[in-house]
Amino acid sequence: MILRIFIFYACCFLVLNTLFGQAAPDAGHGSSSLQLSVTHVMGQQPLVRKTATYTNAAGEPFTISRFRYFLSNFSIEAVNGEMITLPPAYFLVDDAIDSSKTIRLENIPAGQYKAIRFLVGVDSIRNMSGVQSGALAVESGMFWTWNSGYIMAQLEGHSPVITSPTQEFLFHVGGYKAKDQVLQYVTLSFTQSLTINATSTPNVNLVANVEKWFLPDTVSFKKITVIMAPGIKAKQVAGNYRQMFRITGITKP
Amino acid sequence: MKYKAIYIVGAFCLLLILVQGRAGKKYAGGPEPYLLQLPPNFPKPVYDFSRNPLTKPGVALGRFMFYDFRLSKDSTVSCGFCHQQFAAFGHFDHALAHGVEGQQGNRSVPVLFNMIWQKAFMWDGGVNHLEIQPLTPLTDHNEMAVDLKELLRKMQADPAYRSKFKAAFGSEDITSERMFKALTQFVATMISANSRYDSVMRKLPGAVFSAEEQAGYNIFQEKCAACHKEPLFTDLTYRSNGLPYLPALNDVGRMKVTGNTDDNLRFKVPSLRNILKSSPYMHDGRFYDIYQVFDFYDHGVAVTGTTDPIVKKGIPLSDQEKRQLYFFLNTLTDYSFINNQALSEILIH
Numbered sequence: 001m002i003l004r005i006f007i008f009y010a011c012c013f014l015v016l017n018t019l020f021g022q023a024a025p026d027a028g029h030g031s032s033s034l035q036l037s038v039t040h041v042m043g044q045q046p047l048v049r050k051t052a053t054y055t056n057a058a059g060e061p062f063t064i065s066r067f068r069y070f071l072s073n074f075s076i077e078a079v080n081g082e083m084i085t086l087p088p089a090y091f092l093v094d095d096a097i098d099s100s101k102t103i104r105l106e107n108i109p110a111g112q113y114k115a116i117r118f119l120v121g122v123d124s125i126r127n128m129s130g131v132q133s134g135a136l137a138v139e140s141g142m143f144w145t146w147n148s149g150y151i152m153a154q155l156e157g158h159s160p161v162i163t164s165p166t167q168e169f170l171f172h173v174g175g176y177k178a179k180d181q182v183l184q185y186v187t188l189s190f191t192q193s194l195t196i197n198a199t200s201t202p203n204v205n206l207v208a209n210v211e212k213w214f215l216p217d218t219v220s221f222k223k224i225t226v227i228m229a230p231g232i233k234a235k236q237v238a239g240n241y242r243q244m245f246r247i248t249g250i251t252k253p
Numbered sequence: 254m255k256y257k258a259i260y261i262v263g264a265f266c267l268l269l270i271l272v273q274g275r276a277g278k279k280y281a282g283g284p285e286p287y288l289l290q291l292p293p294n295f296p297k298p299v300y301d302f303s304r305n306p307l308t309k310p311g312v313a314l315g316r317f318m319f320y321d322f323r324l325s326k327d328s329t330v331s332c333g334f335c336h337q338q339f340a341a342f343g344h345f346d347h348a349l350a351h352g353v354e355g356q357q358g359n360r361s362v363p364v365l366f367n368m369i370w371q372k373a374f375m376w377d378g379g380v381n382h383l384e385i386q387p388l389t390p391l392t393d394h395n396e397m398a399v400d401l402k403e404l405l406r407k408m409q410a411d412p413a414y415r416s417k418f419k420a421a422f423g424s425e426d427i428t429s430e431r432m433f434k435a436l437t438q439f440v441a442t443m444i445s446a447n448s449r450y451d452s453v454m455r456k457l458p459g460a461v462f463s464a465e466e467q468a469g470y471n472i473f474q475e476k477c478a479a480c481h482k483e484p485l486f487t488d489l490t491y492r493s494n495g496l497p498y499l500p501a502l503n504d505v506g507r508m509k510v511t512g513n514t515d516d517n518l519r520f521k522v523p524s525l526r527n528i529l530k531s532s533p534y535m536h537d538g539r540f541y542d543i544y545q546v547f548d549f550y551d552h553g554v555a556v557t558g559t560t561d562p563i564v565k566k567g568i569p570l571s572d573q574e575k576r577q578l579y580f581f582l583n584t585l586t587d588y589s590f591i592n593n594q595a596l597s598e599i600l601i602h
Binding site: 127128129130131132133137138139143145146147148149179180229230231 | 301304305375379380381382383384385388389392393401402405428429430433434437509510512
């Protein structure tokens with residue numbers, strides 16, 4: 001009797017130990033990756049910061065000095081329509097940093113895919129769950145100190161129509177709370193179906209057109225010069241720039 | 254039969270010991286955990302320690318950084334410069350916060366204690382997480398005005414910092430995440446729950462209110478406790494208490510953060526713990542004496558559209574009531590907190 005009870009306890013212990021005591025098997029087995037190469041343009045021309053002068057939809061000349069934004073929450077759509085959410089990954093794309101324009105998405109199950117979906121910005125959870133690391137580390141300056149939350153996208157430059165002493169426009173677009181949410185999901189179809197597996201890491205050319213920040217809801221520097229808080233102006237600009245991305249081609253390895 | 258029971262219990266105990274032994278091994282080699290004593294009469298902390306478990310070297314690193322003047326732009330201002338322990342980590346005798354190069358902000362330095370029970374930070378609740386809070390004073394040009402990237406490079410170049418980060422986090426990498434987590438660990442240990450009021454509430458031997466203190470406690474419960482809720486002595490809400498608006502400071506309070514006109518002139522209800530040690534009072538430090546605060550509530554309230562209904566007609570306080578209230582507030586001073594050696598300034602050479 002005693003022995004039986006003891007054996008029962010021992011078995012319970014072994015079972016519990018097996019259930020909770022061991023690490024899950026490595027999930028990375030058999031998965032592969034996809035690369036995104038980001039190019040920034042203004043209309044048809046490559047974006048040149050500081051020196052090139054452009055004209056916005058309101059007919060105002062301007063130059064660009066800074067262009068940065070977060071991309072996150074990637075998922076890809078298989079040819080059969082199944083949406084596959086990729087492991088959490090956050091990227092801060094900065095026009096001034098070439099290495100930031102190559103994005104590698106890991107742990108994609110091998111298969112055939114037709115579209116990609118991502119968030120321009122940082123999901124609300126990461127805006128409110130304390131200090132983060134990597135691309136989300138706060139020293140980037142992409143986090144508001146007076147009203148916590150990430151600046152999802154940032155465009156800065158100069159225009160002679162601006163009457164302030166610096167003639168500078170500063171668009172810091174953020175806001176994760178329901179009322180002032182600027183998070184924009186973008187879905188783009190691949191130009192052809194993509195095969196991703198351990199031996200094939202395709203490269204997708206992703207183009208971001210800065211011109212789209214000013215359209216279709218026309219942004220004039222006379223009306224909007226500085227955005228540094230969540231609100232109507234930020235939502236207007238975010239509603240515009242969600243259309244700045246397109247896929248122009250795919251390079252197979 | 255009696256022996257069988259003993260065997261069964263014995264076998265179970267043996268298993269428990271084995272399981273405990275296994276669990277204990279996880280910590281072997283890692284930094285030594287810091288056991289935080291939580292006050293028995295407090296609610297569950299808001300801060301989630303699972304992402305940032307307290308360790309002795311982590312807390313020590315946080316304390317070192319808290320008192321390190323080199324964390325500011327010109328190495329003149331540390332966190333502890335404004336947050337003084339003897340003033341319950343407020344700024345003694347300073348109405349408005351000031352920082353590097355004679356810069357001055359437009360609000361008073363908030364006290365630091367019981368922060369792990371707070372849901373949001375700053376007078377307007379603009380900062381949404383304890384770990385993120387240090388970013389504001391570190392980078393604000395009126396305060397420490399540091400370039401965080403430059404600071405991280407500077408710290409990475411300092412062998413003493415590298416070894417402290419290694420002790421706390423397992424490697425010499427100095428990142429903002431680790432830096433803020435260590436500061437959070439230190440701030441988390443700033444718990445004030447050991448005042449004479451607490452001794453009375455816990456019915457410790459010999460702990461009783463005097464007649465005047467008891468009378469003051471009764472007045473507090475009747476006239477103050479709706480906002481300054483026990484045991485934290487704040488309900489952590491944002492309210493407009495009728496403090497006259499000062500055009501020179503033009504501080505709209507929480508409206509700046511939410512963009513909602515209903516939040517105009519609302520500020521976070523401050524705790525009354527250690528209140529007699531943390532003058533001056535109000536978000537702009539306009540009152541240097543607690544009696545000025547009593548007088549304000551008695552006859553100084555300026556009603557606006559957002560003034561809290563509770564204070565719209567003022568809070569009448571007779572001279573005797575003010576005196577009794579003073580005696581009660583005095584029991585909220587936590588000497589074991591403001592004299593706690595584990596929180597005190599360390600000299601950094």
